[in-house]
Amino acid sequence: GLAFNFLLHMNYGTELFLYTPFWTYLLIFFVALAFANHSSKKWFQAVLMVFVLTLMINNFWFIFVILRGLAPFYAAA
Numbered sequence: 001g002l003a004f005n006f007l008l009h010m011n012y013g014t015e016l017f018l019y020t021p022f023w024t025y026l027l028i029f030f031v032a033l034a035f036a037n038h039s040s041k042k043w044f045q046a047v048l049m050v051f052v053l054t055l056m057i058n059n060f061w062f063i064f065v066i067l068r069g070l071a072p073f074y075a076a077a
Helices: 002-013 024-034 042-075
Strands: none
Touching: none
């Protein structure tokens, strides 16, 4: 898998996140294992909540930017 991703990267571009869907779940799994002993602590839950909310705001903004960029093409139709 890593060699395949490397070949895609060398041939089609430098965007690192284009080829990550096949191993992203492993990264999440290992991070979850690393922090499993902190899962019952309130401060850790608060930090995770802030992190998730920040990700949600970022993703909503990203979708807004995409829709704003596509708006001129839909206005012409």
